[in-house]
Amino acid sequence: MLALAATPALAKSSGTILLQERCATCHDLKGPAAVTLSALRMRKGPDLFYAGNKYRAGWLVRWLEKPTRIRPAGMFYLDHIKPGPKRDVIDTTTLTPHLALNAGDAVSAAEALMGLKANGKLLGTKPFIPGPSPMGEMTFDKFYGCTACHEIEPEFGGLSGPEVYTAGRRLTPEFMLSFIRDPQAWNPKGLMPNKHVPEANIPKLVNFLIELAKKDWK
Amino acid sequence: MRGLGIVFIAMAILAGPRAAAETAKNNYNAYCVQCHGLRGNGMGLNTDEMSVQPRDHSDAKSMSGRSDKELFKVIKEGGLAISKSVLMPAWKDVLSDDEINDLVGFLRDVCKCTHGN
Numbered sequence: 001m002l003a004l005a006a007t008p009a010l011a012k013s014s015g016t017i018l019l020q021e022r023c024a025t026c027h028d029l030k031g032p033a034a035v036t037l038s039a040l041r042m043r044k045g046p047d048l049f050y051a052g053n054k055y056r057a058g059w060l061v062r063w064l065e066k067p068t069r070i071r072p073a074g075m076f077y078l079d080h081i082k083p084g085p086k087r088d089v090i091d092t093t094t095l096t097p098h099l100a101l102n103a104g105d106a107v108s109a110a111e112a113l114m115g116l117k118a119n120g121k122l123l124g125t126k127p128f129i130p131g132p133s134p135m136g137e138m139t140f141d142k143f144y145g146c147t148a149c150h151e152i153e154p155e156f157g158g159l160s161g162p163e164v165y166t167a168g169r170r171l172t173p174e175f176m177l178s179f180i181r182d183p184q185a186w187n188p189k190g191l192m193p194n195k196h197v198p199e200a201n202i203p204k205l206v207n208f209l210i211e212l213a214k215k216d217w218k
Numbered sequence: 219m220r221g222l223g224i225v226f227i228a229m230a231i232l233a234g235p236r237a238a239a240e241t242a243k244n245n246y247n248a249y250c251v252q253c254h255g256l257r258g259n260g261m262g263l264n265t266d267e268m269s270v271q272p273r274d275h276s277d278a279k280s281m282s283g284r285s286d287k288e289l290f291k292v293i294k295e296g297g298l299a300i301s302k303s304v305l306m307p308a309w310k311d312v313l314s315d316d317e318i319n320d321l322v323g324f325l326r327d328v329c330k331c332t333h334g335n
Contacts, residue, residue: 037240037244037245077251077252078247082256083257088256088262088263144304145305148264148268148305149264156267157267158252183311184311189312191248191252193309195307195308
């Protein structure tokens with residue numbers, strides 16, 4: 001028995017230990033998601049307990065080494081805004097950069113994150129079919145008003161949600177499909193309302209985001 | 219039996235939607251301020267490029283033109299439900315009917331107005 005417990009397969013990987021020690025203070029690694037607004041407001045970073053079903057592995061490694069801001073107004077916009085002369089503006093003095101990992105740690109952290117596979121059932125079984133997205137921007141912006149909360153290019157779009165011009169690089173298409181279909185299934189009290197996009201139009205939005213992310217942003 | 223009845227009532231209170239309900243102010247701050255603004259005047263963080271301005275909730279004139287029923291409907295089902303902009307989202311998947319009712323009351327405080335007044 002003792003010998004068994006010491007085999008590498010059963011021991012915690014260095015990535016898992018790193019997540020526990022350096023990430024768990026801000027990120028939920030176990031779930032479930034917050035079911036009340038007050039519980040959600042205690043979160044210091046996005047939930048990572050379904051990371052393996054959300055992110056592209058290659059992006060994770062690159063971002064953990066060189067993190068850039070994804071949510072222009074931070075985790076909760078309300079904590080990072082102030083009234084401006086015309087409209088509310090971001091108070092940049094309240095935003096702090098994300099910690100960066102060295103190359104080796106980034107690889108092991110990403111590996112451990114990719115092993116966190118909660119909510120797999122929400123992804124469905126139909127394969128995603130990539131394709132062109134004529135009218136994609138019109139659908140995203142005009143038909144469903146998604147630009148109200150998301151930037152579709154730097155300095156263009158709403159600031160309370162994550163920038164989406166990089167979403168196609170960061171996120172799997174299956175996650176995007178599922179999240180747009182039912183944001184509350186992933187985050188019951190989250191700040192993105194369900195826009196009830198008809199099933200046939202959801203892949204158009206995702207293909208638009210994938211195409212958008214191919215542009216040479218910053 | 220009586221003891222059981224009390225247990226049931228206690229459970230109903232704990233499990234009822236009220237137990238999980240947030241105050242209207244907290245809900246407004248979390249979900250509405252991004253567009254309607256810290257001052258409730260329609261000049262929120264997200265409004266720079268918006269083609270339709272979010273309603274100024276402090277404007278008694280326009281807010282008194284709506285009944286409580288209409289306000290409830292637009293918050294629950296979104297702008298399209300009352301032939302207004304798609305930019306005003308539906309909140310039925312995030313907020314309970316009780317919470318939406320409380321928000322209607324909260325908006326009446328912000329505009330210092332009632333329907334027709």
